[in-house]
Amino acid sequence: MGSAKPLIFSIQHFCLHDGPGIRSLVFFKGCPLRCIWCQNIESWKQEPEIAFKAHLCINCGRCVEKCPEHAFSEVGKRNSRFCRYCFTCTDNCPSGALTRFGVSKSVEDLMEELRPEFSLFKTSGGGVTFTGGEPTLYPEFSSALAKNLHAEGIDVTLETCGLFNLEKIRPLLQELQLMFFDIKVFDEARHRKLCGAGNTDIKNNLKSLVNDWNKKSGPFVWPRLPIVPDMTDGYDNIKGWAGFLNDLGISFLTIVPYHPMGANKRRWLGLPPTHNLRIPTDEEIHSIERLFLNEGIKVYKPGGENIKEHYTGA
Amino acid sequence: MSSLPHIAPSTNPENLIQSEGFIPPTPRITAIRTELLSTPYSICLERPKLLEEFWRSKKGRQSAKTEHPFVHRALGLQYIFSHRKPRIYDGELIIGNMTSKRIAPNYYIEGGSINILEDITHLGKRTIPLKLTGRETLELLRIGLQNSFKSVGAKAVLRPSRFSYFLDFFRAKRYFVTEEAGIGHQVGNYRMVVQEGLLYPYEEAQQRLTEGKLADGSLLNADQKEFFRSVIVTIDGIRKMAENLADEAGELALQPGVTEKRKVELLESAKACRHVPFEPARTYLEGLQAVWLVHMALNLEDFEQGLSFGRLDQILLPLYRNDIVQGRLTPELATEITASFCLKACETIPLYSERIDKFYSGNGVAQALTLGGTDAEGNDVTNELSGLFLHAYAQVLTREPAVHVRIHPLTPDWFFHKSIELLQLGSSRPSLFGDTAIVRALEEAGMTKAHARDYAVIGCVEMASQGRTYNSSDATLFNLPLCLELALNEGKKFHGKARIEGPRRFGAPTPPVSALKTFDDVMEAFRSQVLHGIDDMVKVISWLEEAYRAIRTTPVNSIMTQGCLDKGKDVTWGGGLYDYTSIQAAGLADAGDSLYILNKVVFEDKRFNLEEFVRILRDNFRGREDLRVELANKYPRYGNGNSAADRMTQLAADAFADALWAHKNTRGGQYVPGFYSMTCHVGFGKVTGALPNGRLNGTRLSNGLAPIDGSERLGPTAVLRSAASLDSKRWMNCYALNMKFDKQVVQGETGRKALVHLFKNYFAQGGMQVQVNVLDTETLKAAKKDPSSYPGIVVRVAGYCAYFNDLQPDVQDEIIERTPHGIG
Numbered sequence A: 001m002g003s004a005k006p007l008i009f010s011i012q013h014f015c016l017h018d019g020p021g022i023r024s025l026v027f028f029k030g031c032p033l034r035c036i037w038c039q040n041i042e043s044w045k046q047e048p049e050i051a052f053k054a055h056l057c058i059n060c061g062r063c064v065e066k067c068p069e070h071a072f073s074e075v076g077k078r079n080s081r082f083c084r085y086c087f088t089c090t091d092n093c094p095s096g097a098l099t100r101f102g103v104s105k106s107v108e109d110l111m112e113e114l115r116p117e118f119s120l121f122k123t124s125g126g127g128v129t130f131t132g133g134e135p136t137l138y139p140e141f142s143s144a145l146a147k148n149l150h151a152e153g154i155d156v157t158l159e160t161c162g163l164f165n166l167e168k169i170r171p172l173l174q175e176l177q178l179m180f181f182d183i184k185v186f187d188e189a190r191h192r193k194l195c196g197a198g199n200t201d202i203k204n205n206l207k208s209l210v211n212d213w214n215k216k217s218g219p220f221v222w223p224r225l226p227i228v229p230d231m232t233d234g235y236d237n238i239k240g241w242a243g244f245l246n247d248l249g250i251s252f253l254t255i256v257p258y259h260p261m262g263a264n265k266r267r268w269l270g271l272p273p274t275h276n277l278r279i280p281t282d283e284e285i286h287s288i289e290r291l292f293l294n295e296g297i298k299v300y301k302p303g304g305e306n307i308k309e310h311y312t313g314a
Numbered sequence B: 001m002s003s004l005p006h007i008a009p010s011t012n013p014e015n016l017i018q019s020e021g022f023i024p025p026t027p028r029i030t031a032i033r034t035e036l037l038s039t040p041y042s043i044c045l046e047r048p049k050l051l052e053e054f055w056r057s058k059k060g061r062q063s064a065k066t067e068h069p070f071v072h073r074a075l076g077l078q079y080i081f082s083h084r085k086p087r088i089y090d091g092e093l094i095i096g097n098m099t100s101k102r103i104a105p106n107y108y109i110e111g112g113s114i115n116i117l118e119d120i121t122h123l124g125k126r127t128i129p130l131k132l133t134g135r136e137t138l139e140l141l142r143i144g145l146q147n148s149f150k151s152v153g154a155k156a157v158l159r160p161s162r163f164s165y166f167l168d169f170f171r172a173k174r175y176f177v178t179e180e181a182g183i184g185h186q187v188g189n190y191r192m193v194v195q196e197g198l199l200y201p202y203e204e205a206q207q208r209l210t211e212g213k214l215a216d217g218s219l220l221n222a223d224q225k226e227f228f229r230s231v232i233v234t235i236d237g238i239r240k241m242a243e244n245l246a247d248e249a250g251e252l253a254l255q256p257g258v259t260e261k262r263k264v265e266l267l268e269s270a271k272a273c274r275h276v277p278f279e280p281a282r283t284y285l286e287g288l289q290a291v292w293l294v295h296m297a298l299n300l301e302d303f304e305q306g307l308s309f310g311r312l313d314q315i316l317l318p319l320y321r322n323d324i325v326q327g328r329l330t331p332e333l334a335t336e337i338t339a340s341f342c343l344k345a346c347e348t349i350p351l352y353s354e355r356i357d358k359f360y361s362g363n364g365v366a367q368a369l370t371l372g373g374t375d376a377e378g379n380d381v382t383n384e385l386s387g388l389f390l391h392a393y394a395q396v397l398t399r400e401p402a403v404h405v406r407i408h409p410l411t412p413d414w415f416f417h418k419s420i421e422l423l424q425l426g427s428s429r430p431s432l433f434g435d436t437a438i439v440r441a442l443e444e445a446g447m448t449k450a451h452a453r454d455y456a457v458i459g460c461v462e463m464a465s466q467g468r469t470y471n472s473s474d475a476t477l478f479n480l481p482l483c484l485e486l487a488l489n490e491g492k493k494f495h496g497k498a499r500i501e502g503p504r505r506f507g508a509p510t511p512p513v514s515a516l517k518t519f520d521d522v523m524e525a526f527r528s529q530v531l532h533g534i535d536d537m538v539k540v541i542s543w544l545e546e547a548y549r550a551i552r553t554t555p556v557n558s559i560m561t562q563g564c565l566d567k568g569k570d571v572t573w574g575g576g577l578y579d580y581t582s583i584q585a586a587g588l589a590d591a592g593d594s595l596y597i598l599n600k601v602v603f604e605d606k607r608f609n610l611e612e613f614v615r616i617l618r619d620n621f622r623g624r625e626d627l628r629v630e631l632a633n634k635y636p637r638y639g640n641g642n643s644a645a646d647r648m649t650q651l652a653a654d655a656f657a658d659a660l661w662a663h664k665n666t667r668g669g670q671y672v673p674g675f676y677s678m679t680c681h682v683g684f685g686k687v688t689g690a691l692p693n694g695r696l697n698g699t700r701l702s703n704g705l706a707p708i709d710g711s712e713r714l715g716p717t718a719v720l721r722s723a724a725s726l727d728s729k730r731w732m733n734c735y736a737l738n739m740k741f742d743k744q745v746v747q748g749e750t751g752r753k754a755l756v757h758l759f760k761n762y763f764a765q766g767g768m769q770v771q772v773n774v775l776d777t778e779t780l781k782a783a784k785k786d787p788s789s790y791p792g793i794v795v796r797v798a799g800y801c802a803y804f805n806d807l808q809p810d811v812q813d814e815i816i817e818r819t820p821h822g823i824g
């Protein structure tokens, strides 16, 4: 898998909240976790997927007519058992109602796609952020892309869920100055339940990375915590992470308040809606900020991070 | 206003102006603003009544018979200036009423005001109601009807031989002639007004008459003599107007119940108006007062559109600094005076019938301030007054005045940031202009480098070297995509309204589609249609120019435009140092994208032959919705940094520019293009058939230089890249590139920095102009209810930006309800 060419499911430009300056985000498809609040559901599988955005469909019937496998029972209704992912339907759908998630791209393709933004990266102190999904699922590819970007003077940042084989991604880490490391549920069993895997490896990885940074042999590590009411915002969870970060000597983190942007994507992919999720209130956010602050940890919002203030490196 | 971030008064004026936050408005400014915002609009009938009074008076009848038209016209203006009733409103620091009402347009007999009679039965019930008493309404009707043949428009086209042009003119399909209403659109020589006073042109005119010679020694001819007389008559009128205001202020000061503080202010105003604009201004207050008085005169002379102030941060700087040094003024006080000045600009609105409002809605007249920029040598001259004007505008955030900022490679960071901070308040001001590309285009249009660097914006985006240019900068709006429809149908619309046009050809007789064998043939036919449309339009404008010279000369404008005194000529006679007529195209992206797609599906991919494809367009895609949606969604478009698509937009623009550059106006001035459309893209859209890019018959066209709504798939960086990639060297009249952002995307310091970098990069790549709307929750709510009125709003969705209208209603709700965490 390490040498596999990943599928990219989106590239977004003019992003201001995923690292310093103006950035472009490259979304890698595939993720080892299954957090139930995930907003990018299309990032889970490593294989391509087909979404149906019913509100765009104009009922033209092209999909039914053109599918060589007769996989459509009616417009937009695709039976994935018959589908062999030839993408005739998405290519022919005039409205974009049928959309393909996941396109295989080479490093060269991506370089060309990103290149027009380079001058803006340089003047704004921005760059490219690898996100997903989980870019570390593709260590060779992501390090090759990072190397190419770096060679042209472009800053690369990584957003990761933290579940990876550290040894395999060393070459990628060498190209980074900064990485955002997502932490979620402190308790191992609960993490397994809510995120689909345990967190021992994640915690160990965070520890090792921070040690590397302290030894100046790795990128600066910046933790981020999603705030999902009743899942990650409990007192114990905050206390647990605060203690953990303090032990590592980290006095800052970004909190990312949950927002149900992924809800409609679930529908597009034919998944049932998730229940019991809501946006945290301002008061909840403030009390979490206070809790962390009491533990000596400064809390930031995405895009508002004062990285320089904490960046103790060269 | 309480939502403005307040900052404590500072002893260091530079800090006060440059640091984050805006100086809060004083109670006075808040009160004037509140009053203006709650005042209903009306129509002022004082000007037409005074003009009629003059025409009927003995002196008027006499002068009509014996005087040269220049002098007769100037005497009429003098009569208006000196007989209008002065009105001074509570608290204002800059005085001088625009009209007899608090907020109203003037009725210009000589211009296009008569269109308002279309709404005469329901003035109070229009979308934008106009409040008139029953008697006033009758009076308006009488004035309109009795004078209906006295306008330049009527003079120009109401002749049997010009009937077909009259139809074209009236139906506004191919073009919409604004010049019929008035020329307006000027950045006068306020430097002269402030530093030398009208005394200078007055004495100059006297000297010419005494010597009987121009400054260059050549003998005055009869017209030139009369021109100089008209200058003197006009300035006498302006002086009288200022004196009347001074008298009024003096009287008010003596009224019982006037506070001591107000008394001092009124006496100060009286003193100022007895001195300026005839004598040079001595203080900052007098400087602004002088500008305002001459601005009033310009408004009363021709018509209200686009009369702009120019670079007041440069012109007034010596006075400001001197006042500060003398201890007469503080930055806070100067900001208050400037805010009071800005609020004066809210007293005028244009007079449009609802029919015409389709083309120009928004009720703006765009009295523009231009801030920042360079001197003649290219050195940065942004200063504390540039920043102070931003503070003053932040206190009012009203539709008027328009605020424009010049950006060049040496623009100081604080000023760029302050400009964006003002934008973040959501008033869509200031617009940003890129000096590099603009100066290049002005030089291309014949200006010296030094004069080009002294440019100021006329109205919304148009260009002048301030005080040196006569640019009929909004002469006509031109419907560019319609030329493609005509090219695909031998010069006829696909479906003319049967009774008026039937299958009438009003474009060029280009070959039938069966004879268009290659894309080059199509391009050739398109170019012919553009040329033909421009030729017809130039004819109509030339008749208007003739009419202007005969009955609507503009002595105030001539006094305010360098060149006129040297040549002894009114601006309408070609007196201006630089002279242009500018035509704006609407629907550029529609034209470009349509050319691209037509070439692709017909000539490259051969999916249809041209006749089949044109039949589909003619049928308005009936039964081919899938094809229409595919064309609209699945093909490269201008605005995505795709060079092939952008090249076609350049080709469409070049066809337009070529046609214009081939013409000179009757004053000898060059025709030049610009790309902005007010709201004309809506009006023109209604009369334009289906287009190859999937746009349906009758729907809105693209706006200015912006991509088609919803076709900007890669976000703002690609839009700016595409726009900057176009060669704008010959686009002397600039363009409008409109971008919309959700407040959440660009708020705070992160957003501010990002926008600064985004636009710095854009201007470095050759961008001329960009205007930004920062929208808040209320606007988003409105956009959800009525998506078609709010196209192209960029919002932040889960880590990226999307177009609001592209989102499902429930997602739209989510964004609207998004708690202000500043993230998605």
Ligand code: SF4
Pocket (backbone or CB within 6 Å): A066, A067, A068, A069, A070, A071, A072, A078, A082, A083, A084, A085, A086, A087, A088, A089, A090
């Ligand atoms: S991807 Fe191919 S096989 Fe699958 S539904 Fe679409 S057309 Fe049919």
Ligand code: SF4
Pocket (backbone or CB within 6 Å): A056, A057, A058, A059, A060, A061, A062, A063, A064, A075, A076, A092, A093, A094, A095, A096, A097, A098
């Ligand atoms: S092809 Fe697309 S638009 Fe047409 S019916 Fe299928 S999903 Fe709907």
